[in-house]
Structures are given as C-alpha cells and as structure tokens.
Amino acid sequence: MSRANERLHVTGEVLSVRKVGAYRQLTLVAPGIPELSRPGNFVAVSVGQTQPRGHLARRSLWIHRVRHTGSHGATLEVIVEPVGAGSRWLAGLTQGAKVELTGPLGRPFAQPREPVGCLLVGEGYAAAPLFGLAERLRERGCVVSMLLGASDEPHLLAALEARRSARSVTVVTGDGSVGRRGVISDALPELLERLGVDVVYGAGSLATLHAVATAAEQHGAWSQVALELPQPCGTGLCQGCPAPVVGEDGVPRVVRACYEGPVIRGDRVRWDALVGGAP
C-alpha cells in the first residue's frame, strides 16, 4: 500500500458556497493541497473559528473537484451535507471565512494501466470523488459508465455533469423522482452484464459498497470501494476508524480507513465484521 504521500496542514479560505440540492458545495483556497490531490483523496477540516475550540474531532470531506481559477490558482471543491453540528457549521460558512484543513489524505483510487471498461457507482454526496476519477480514466482511454443513486432528487449529486464525463449514465432514486425508481444494488447486476465491465469503483454507504464488491466478484471484475467510516482525526493518528480487512497473505487485520484506506479493494474487506461492528 502506498503511504507517506505528501500532505499539508494549512489555513484555507472559503471562496464560495453554493447550494446544490440538499448539499452545500464549498470552493476552498487551500495552498498546495489541490495540486497534490488525486481522485479518492479527502481533506480533514477543523470545526469552529476560534481557538481554543470545543469540537476536537475533524470532519473528513471528499475532494469533489480540483479547479484552476485565474485569480486564486488551483482550488478545491468539497460537498457538505448539513446534518450534524460540524457539517452545519461548515455549510453556514460564507465567502472569506478561514478554515484549517489537512490534505490530501488517504489512499486514492488505483487506476488501471490498460484501457478497460469501468463502472463508477456513487450514492448521494459520496459520489463526489467519482467525477474527477471519470476524467482521469477517460484520459487513459477507459470506457467509463456511471451509476448514480440517491433517496431523491435533492440528494442526487451532479447527474447532469456525469453525462459529460461518462459514456452512459444510469440514475436510480428511491422515490423515482429522477431516473428509475429503485436502489443501486438492484440495478448493478444487469449493468455489469450489459456494459462489459472490468473494474467497478464504488463510493457510498457501507451497504451499497458491499453490494458493489459482491456484484463485481460475481461478474469477475475488480472492485475498489471508498469506505466512509467515522474518522475522528483523519490523519492516521487515533485508530478511531477501524476497517477489518484480509491481507494479501490471507491474514485478517484491522487497518485505518483514513490511512491504509479509504479506498480498498472490495474483495479485501471483511464485510461481515465491518457491517456487524466487530474489530
């Protein structure tokens, strides 16, 4: 596993905040971090503006996109769903606000050397890192398809943009407000069959990622899943994000989702332990 990637701890600045359905999209100036980022990396953000802070846990956010702007150089885009104290604080930030962040963190998606057929499966805001990945894969000559799912339209991320990055896009929503009515796990087997997929990339809830890994294995494809577990520090220090895996040697281990992950080969995850909450 690759490690000791270059990472930075900086004070960034909010350039803009935009409402995107149920989410907020924050564009951040974070000197040095965008240039180092690869699809599947995340940043750890501190919550609260004043020192000392009452909230010590950091918030891990997927790097959605890196954009090059004229006046601010490269910027980062992250997606926030305001559901808890920290994410509501982040969602309420306004232009010019300062935020402390660390990144790029975690092991990114591995990309194939050969041009192969890829299916990118994203659920809700967790689909964020897949759009940059789609562009990278296309540059490598891969045939990229996407399957996006959410409970309803406001929770569906960037479906229009997906049509620019991918050859085919399938959308499923729980209430049928966009695309087909249904869930990702039901749509997967037929897509894998029809599209001739060699590699499946997944980003979403644990249940969806488990479905991705299982369907890929049944289909004879590789899978890479971006685990989203609570990560108290995000930097590999606290051992608070245990991910049960099986090593190349067949030995069960517990690794850190934030450091040895978050992207892990789907067939290496001990799903029964992960979903069951055992170490």
Add this chain to the structure above:
Amino acid sequence: MTTALAVPGLAMASPVMVAAGCGGTGPELDALAPLAGLGAFVTRTVTLDARLGGPPPRLAESPSGFINAIGLQNPGIDQFLARELPWLAAHTVPAVVSVAGASIGEYAAITRRLAVAPGVAGVEVNVSVPDGVDLGLFDASEPFAAARAVSAVRRELPRGIPVLAKLAPEAGRVAEFARAVAEAGADAVVVGNAVPAVMPQGRPGGLSGPAIAPLALRCVAAVREAAAELPVIAAGGVQDTAGARAFLDLGAVAVQVGTALLHDPTVAARIAAELQGETR
C-alpha cells in the same frame, strides 16, 4: 520557576513529547510536522500479543475532549519491533515505548525483547489504562501493584535506559503512586492519563483533551510537592504554548501533547518551536 530536573538517560532536544497513542506509528505525524525538533515520541501502548482493538465507535467527541475506547489495538511486541520501531530508530527523535501487560510475567517478557532492540530511548509503563481491567490487563489500581509492574520492567532493562511510569490524574492518590513507583525504580513519572469515563453507548472509556487539563495541573502540583527530586512529565490537555508553560512553571521537566494532535497534527512542533523562541 522551579529549577527543571531532567530525566536521567533521556536526552531531549525540547520539553515537548508526543503522548502515547496520539502520534500514529511516527511517519503519519512526521509527514505533517517534523518530529526531529521534539523531545521524544512515545509509541502507542504495546502488549505482548497482538490486539485487534475494540469495536467501533472508538472515539466520541465530548466538549473540549474525546472519550476513547480504542481497546489497545497494537500488533504485539514482536511485530512492533519488526515493523514500527525501526522507522523511529532511524529518525532523530528519541523513541519511548509505552508498554502494558496482562501479568507481571508479561511486563518482564515484553521488556526482555525491548532490552535488546536497537533504538529504544526509554520505556513508559502504562499502569493507568482507564479501562485496563476490562481489557484484561494486570490490575495496577493500587500503588504496590503499579510498583510491581515498574519493578519488573526496571529489572529487565539495561540501567542506561530510563523507565517512566504513567500515572492516572487522581489528585488524592497520585503522590502516593509516584512515591511507590519511584521506589520501584522509575526514573520519572508521567502525570496523568485519560480519565475513566463512559462512551455514549455505555462502554468504559477514557476522557482526554483540554477538558482534563485542570485535573492534570492539580496532580502535577501534588507530585512536585510530595517528591521534589522526582522528574515529572506532565500530560493532560496541552493544546498550546501557554498550556505547556503552565505545567513547566509547576516544575515539570517536559509535557506530553496528545489529544490536541488529533485536531491539529502540527501543534506539538509549534509548541516546541515557540518554547524554544521564549528561552532565546
């Protein structure tokens, strides 16, 4: 200010150390803020056999603190020596290995391996794991028992390598513990550790972070008063230079920075640099 003692045998470039269990295995932190300027790096607590650790959630936010129930996840002493210590030994920061045992025999067995490993600058005996009994550790909740653990480590370790004993920040008893472990051969005491607490789900855990700094300050003062000749390393809620200074002004020889690193991985290096700036 009280004249600072030193920890015999431990050459520290700064009075700022990384506390056990808060610095990963070393390289994670070093990539964000070099460890080189720090006094020492204390490893996560290592046991004789590998431990997979507890189930999630393992940490919960508490106002100005964390409650943790990591369950001492570690690869066991042999894997630690093979895979983690060599990185620390190859870097310029002194490596202090934190240890805990299920029995006195385990303390001795772990230390026999450490005694012949290159790059061990010190051993910190963790006799104050907040949920230690639940984790099947040797019960060191009385001073004589803590002293037995320290004595077992001291006996197996070459004289030149210092033994630190990490004590709970329990104001009424910490001085008694300090005297007992000093008599058993501890070269210094670390005051204190996470405070026994409860996770939101009801499992036992330990509370750490700025929330417990006032407890630790009181305990450091108590030990300084009771045992003026015993070097004290303070641990508890240090998150900035003023916080570190408060402990040093009580006569602590060094401070350990732990929980604050989870929030800002550069904070220990910054405190070390700022303290050095003050003394110039």
